Amino acid sequence: MATSQDSKLAKRLALLVVEAGEQGVAELKPALEKILAGRSAKDRKAFLKDFHKAAVREIQKETLTVESAQSLSPEVLSQLVIKFSEGRERPLQVVQKTNPELIAGMKVRLGDTVYDASLANNLQNLANSIR
Amino acid sequence: MSSILEQIEKEITALKPGVSKTNTGVITAVADGVAKAEGLSQVMYNEMVEFPHGITGIALNLEEDEVGIVCLGDANLLKQGDEVKTTGRLLSVPVGRVMLGRVVDAIGQPVDGKGPIDATEHYPIEKIAPGIIPRKSVDQPLQTGIMAIDSMIPIGRGQRELIIGDRQTGKTTIAIDTIINQAKINRQGLASGDESFRPVYSIYVAIGQKNSTIARTINALEKAGALEYTIIVVAAAAENAANLFLAPFAGTAMGEWFMQNGMDALIIYDDLTKQAAAYRQISLVLKRPAGREAYPGDVFYLPSRLLERSARLNPDNGNGSLTALPIIETQAGDVAAYIPTNVISITDGQIFLETDLFNQGIRPAVSVGLSVSRVGSAAQIKATKQVAGRVKLELAAYRELAAFAQFGSDLDARTRRQLDRGSRTVELFKQPAYSPKAVEIQVALLWAMQNDHFDDIEVEDIVSAASSLEDYLSTGKQDLLGKILSQKKLDESIEAELTEAVTAWRSTFKSA
Numbered sequence: 001m002a003t004s005q006d007s008k009l010a011k012r013l014a015l016l017v018v019e020a021g022e023q024g025v026a027e028l029k030p031a032l033e034k035i036l037a038g039r040s041a042k043d044r045k046a047f048l049k050d051f052h053k054a055a056v057r058e059i060q061k062e063t064l065t066v067e068s069a070q071s072l073s074p075e076v077l078s079q080l081v082i083k084f085s086e087g088r089e090r091p092l093q094v095v096q097k098t099n100p101e102l103i104a105g106m107k108v109r110l111g112d113t114v115y116d117a118s119l120a121n122n123l124q125n126l127a128n129s130i131r
Numbered sequence: 132m133s134s135i136l137e138q139i140e141k142e143i144t145a146l147k148p149g150v151s152k153t154n155t156g157v158i159t160a161v162a163d164g165v166a167k168a169e170g171l172s173q174v175m176y177n178e179m180v181e182f183p184h185g186i187t188g189i190a191l192n193l194e195e196d197e198v199g200i201v202c203l204g205d206a207n208l209l210k211q212g213d214e215v216k217t218t219g220r221l222l223s224v225p226v227g228r229v230m231l232g233r234v235v236d237a238i239g240q241p242v243d244g245k246g247p248i249d250a251t252e253h254y255p256i257e258k259i260a261p262g263i264i265p266r267k268s269v270d271q272p273l274q275t276g277i278m279a280i281d282s283m284i285p286i287g288r289g290q291r292e293l294i295i296g297d298r299q300t301g302k303t304t305i306a307i308d309t310i311i312n313q314a315k316i317n318r319q320g321l322a323s324g325d326e327s328f329r330p331v332y333s334i335y336v337a338i339g340q341k342n343s344t345i346a347r348t349i350n351a352l353e354k355a356g357a358l359e360y361t362i363i364v365v366a367a368a369a370e371n372a373a374n375l376f377l378a379p380f381a382g383t384a385m386g387e388w389f390m391q392n393g394m395d396a397l398i399i400y401d402d403l404t405k406q407a408a409a410y411r412q413i414s415l416v417l418k419r420p421a422g423r424e425a426y427p428g429d430v431f432y433l434p435s436r437l438l439e440r441s442a443r444l445n446p447d448n449g450n451g452s453l454t455a456l457p458i459i460e461t462q463a464g465d466v467a468a469y470i471p472t473n474v475i476s477i478t479d480g481q482i483f484l485e486t487d488l489f490n491q492g493i494r495p496a497v498s499v500g501l502s503v504s505r506v507g508s509a510a511q512i513k514a515t516k517q518v519a520g521r522v523k524l525e526l527a528a529y530r531e532l533a534a535f536a537q538f539g540s541d542l543d544a545r546t547r548r549q550l551d552r553g554s555r556t557v558e559l560f561k562q563p564a565y566s567p568k569a570v571e572i573q574v575a576l577l578w579a580m581q582n583d584h585f586d587d588i589e590v591e592d593i594v595s596a597a598s599s600l601e602d603y604l605s606t607g608k609q610d611l612l613g614k615i616l617s618q619k620k621l622d623e624s625i626e627a628e629l630t631e632a633v634t635a636w637r638s639t640f641k642s643a
Contacts, residue, residue: 053196057196111172112170112173113152113153113173114152114155114216115150116150117151121151122146126142126146129142
């Protein structure tokens with residue numbers, strides 16, 4: 001059974017790896033081997049699960065997911081990255097997705113915050129106000 | 132049709148396309164009406180969140196990586212991986228006069244099939260209770276119409292009086308009687324055109340009851356013409372624990388609207404034991420640490436934050452009031468159990484109902500010794516004080532004497548007289564369900580008892596004698612009853628008229 005200390009360690013490690021970027025990934029394997037040495041299989045699994053969860057969360061915080069009805073030009077994407085990277089130490093990674101259901105406009109996700117400027121969302125708000 | 136199109140056109144014209152910012156999360160687990168979600172890093176405690184399929188929930192547990200959310204709809208429709216969004220709002224319910232006569236669920240949605248409720252105002256279900264400054268001491272009576280209560284354990288507007296007892300001892304009946312009596316008084320008062328008359332609106336919160344029981348209660352209120360002054364909030368036994376937990380808060384918000392708008396309201400929580408059990412269920416599913424009887428540590432805070440919102444406000448704050456009659460079910464008469472002691476310590480008194488008395492046919496089965504109203508006679512009209520001032524002590528002394536009298540037959544005259552009077556008073560206080568008595572009738576009956584007019588009637592005939600005297604007074608002596616009601620005290624002339632009326636009635640009444 002992973003203790004809360006193990007869980008904290010997994011989170012801290014995930015944060016360090018994401019912050020360090022490629023260098024962090026290179027140093028991850030020996031670090032994990034050192035931490036997991038002498039632990040039971042169950043504890044290793046729990047630790048890695050916590051680490052994975054925390055890493056995904058940290059990566060999402062550094063990733064700008066842009067959804068739009070049609071693919072956006074690189075200029076628009078770079079403008080978005082510049083705008084959302086304001087006040088951050090490192091520029092954000094950008095992932096583009098197309099979703100025709102948005103009709104027009106776009107939906108941007110950064111971490112667990114979603115900015116929805118799609119036509120589909122505006123129409124839904126209109127429908128809610130009439131209902 | 133054209134008006135609908137016009138409205139749609141108007142909405143489209145007014146539409147300002149913009150960017151909406153929401154904090155989102157993903158469901159990681161759903162069980163027992165509680166969803167666990169990851170993300171939602173900006174969610175607030177008690178904030179409403181939105182799930183797919185129009186289901187809402189309330190964020191109750193904010194942990195480092197997870198949020199525990201109680202679902203207010205059908206949690207079976209949710210699955211792992213579904214998105215959940217914050218709304219930035221606290222759970223609110225519709226309030227106002229439009230709610231009167233309606234049956235709603237824990238979130239204020241109608242369940243009576245009478246169509247949507249056109250409410251213009253909404254109140255959050257959780258609100259900070261009025262502080263010390265806007266409050267005023269309780270001094271106006273709230274008549275339950277039950278003689279044993281109005282004379283011995285008076286309830287005032289703004290008071291919190293607990294109704295406590297085992298199952299099947301008549302707790303709900305007392306509550307329903309009180310609502311019916313308010314409706315009767317409201318009808319009379321509003322018809323009289325008296326501008327100073329303040330009607331009392333009722334809110335009945337049914338928590339964890341069978342639907343058949345709720346239907347019976349609604350039927351009783353409808354039959355008595357009390358539904359038009361009443362809001363019924365229903366969280367039936369089959370509903371999820373979150374609804375049972377929230378229904379009392381929703382009812383309180385509805386009652387608060389009346390209080391804050393200068394009106395008087397009465398709220399009945401039937402019963403808070405089931406709310407506490409629902410809260411325990413939610414807390415255990417949320418993996419909160421369990422304490423005594425597996426209740427979470429903050430279960431004490433649950434009834435207190437509910438009942439503290441009942442108050443009498445001073446004239447500067449509208450002079451409104453919210454009176455609370457919480458109900459608690461005990462197990463085998465144990466008033467010292469965890470939840471009963473919690474609620475007893477919060478309320479301003481309790482009406483304790485005893486199974487033994489109920490089984491002996493003494494109904495309402497009010498235990499004189501264990502029942503108390505901490506507001507006391509401040510919430511009684513002078514006429515009631517004049518005739519009922521000694522009754523509680525007399526009755527308590529009678530119970531003690533009656534226990535001793537079983538062991539011997541040689542009793543002195545004084546003791547015998549006390550026993551006779553006590554047994555007659557017990558009979559006089561017997562009252563069938565759903566038939567509250569007006570205060571002037573109560574005064575007249577108690578006056579007759581105190582002035583020995585029932586002394587030559589056999590004990591077993593007291594109930595029929597009281598009923599006969601009530602009929603006699605309400606049909607032939609309305610002027611006298613009107614005087615008692617308007618003057619609110621018994622002066623020499625009224626007492627003379629009462630003597631004359633009761634003597635005249637006595638000559639017509641014959642024991643069976």
